Amino acid sequence: MVEINDIIKLYTVHPNLDLIDKNFAEDCEFEAFNIPSFKVKGIEAIHEIFKAIGFYAKEIKISKYNYTHSSHCIVLNTHQEITFNILPFVKFNYRMIINIHKNKENKITKFEEITDLESVIQNIPFANYGYFNIIKPALGYLMVKAGGYNRGFQNNGPNKIQATMERLSDNFVEKKEVNYSEPLIKLSKNFNGMSHQDSNKLEEMDEELFNLKKIDIKDGNNAWKKPLNLHQ
Numbered sequence: 001m002v003e004i005n006d007i008i009k010l011y012t013v014h015p016n017l018d019l020i021d022k023n024f025a026e027d028c029e030f031e032a033f034n035i036p037s038f039k040v041k042g043i044e045a046i047h048e049i050f051k052a053i054g055f056y057a058k059e060i061k062i063s064k065y066n067y068t069h070s071s072h073c074i075v076l077n078t079h080q081e082i083t084f085n086i087l088p089f090v091k092f093n094y095r096m097i098i099n100i101h102k103n104k105e106n107k108i109t110k111f112e113e114i115t116d117l118e119s120v121i122q123n124i125p126f127a128n129y130g131y132f133n134i135i136k137p138a139l140g141y142l143m144v145k146a147g148g149y150n151r152g153f154q155n156n157g158p159n160k161i162q163a164t165m166e167r168l169s170d171n172f173v174e175k176k177e178v179n180y181s182e183p184l185i186k187l188s189k190n191f192n193g194m195s196h197q198d199s200n201k202l203e204e205m206d207e208e209l210f211n212l213k214k215i216d217i218k219d220g221n222n223a224w225k226k227p228l229n230l231h232q
Contacts, residue, residue, distance in 0.1 A: 001106050004067055007076060007098065011062050013054040017047050025107040032113040035120070046111070059083040063093075074100040095119040 006019045020043060030046045031039040040049065053060060065078040076098040083091050094115060101110040121131050 002074065002100065002102060002108060004065075004074070004076065007100070008062050008065065010050055011053070011060055011078075011080065013057055013060060015050040015053065017050065020046055020050065023108050024111070025103065025105075025109050028108050029110045031110070032115075034113060034115045035117075056085060057082050058085050058088050072102055074098075074102070076100065092123045093119065094123070 002023050006023055009016055010019060024043050024046060026043050027041065028043055028046060029039070029041050030049055031037075032049075040046065060080065060082045062078045063081050065076060067074060067076045069075070078096050078098060079093065080096055081091055081093055096116070097114040099110075099112040099114070100108055101112075103109050118131075122128050
C-alpha cells in the first residue's frame with residue numbers, strides 16, 4: 001500500500017531511495033509540469049530525479065499538505081519551501097499538486113508533479129504586484145466584455161427534463177383552448193334540420209302568445225281575453 005508519508009519523505013535533499021523501490025513500479029512514468037517540464041520512464045530514472053534535488057537545492061521541505069485518494073489514484077496538494085544553492089539567503093514558497101496513479105498491485109505506475117505558476121510569481125516582488133493588480137484583473141475584464149460581444153448566443157429556453165417534471169407535479173393544470181364557435185355550430189345545425197312545416201307552427205305559437213295578453217286601459221289591470229278584431 002502506498003503511504004503518504006513515504007511520498008513526503010522523498011522531498012528532501014537526502015531522499016531515501018528505498019522508498020522508491022518500495023512504492024514505484026519498474027516501468028513507472030514520471031512527468032513534471034514545472035519550469036522546465038520533463039518526462040522520464042523507469043524506476044532507475046526516477047532515482048536520478050530525486051537525487052538531483054541535492055544538486056540545485058540547499059534545503060527543501062513540504063510545509064503542509066492535504067490529499068484525496070481512491071483505489072486507483074491519490075491527489076496530493078502540497079505547499080513547499082525551497083532554498084536554492086545559488087540564492088542561499090532567499091526562501092521560495094510555492095504550491096505543487098502531485099497526482100499518483102496506482103495499479104492493482106498497489107504500485108505507482110504514473111507520478112505527476114504540477115507546479116502552480118501563480119504561487120511562483122508571488123515570490124517575485126515587482127512581477128507579483130503587476131500580475132495580481134494589473135494583468136489578472138484586466139484579463140478578467142476582457143473576458144467579460146468578450147461574452148457581451150457574442151451576439152450569436154441564444155438561450156435554449158427551459159430544460160425539457162424540468163418541463164416534464166412540472167407536468168408530473170400535483171399542482172400542474174393543463175391549459176385547454178375553448179372553442180366558442182362549437183355551441184353556435186350545433187345550434188345552427190338544429191335550426192337547419194327543422195322542416196318548413198315545423199317552422200310555420202313555431203311562428204303561429206309565438207303570435208298566439210303575443211295576442212293572449214292585453215291591457216285594459218280603463219282600470220289598468222291585465223285582462224286575459226281574446227284579441228279584438230280591428231278589421232270589423
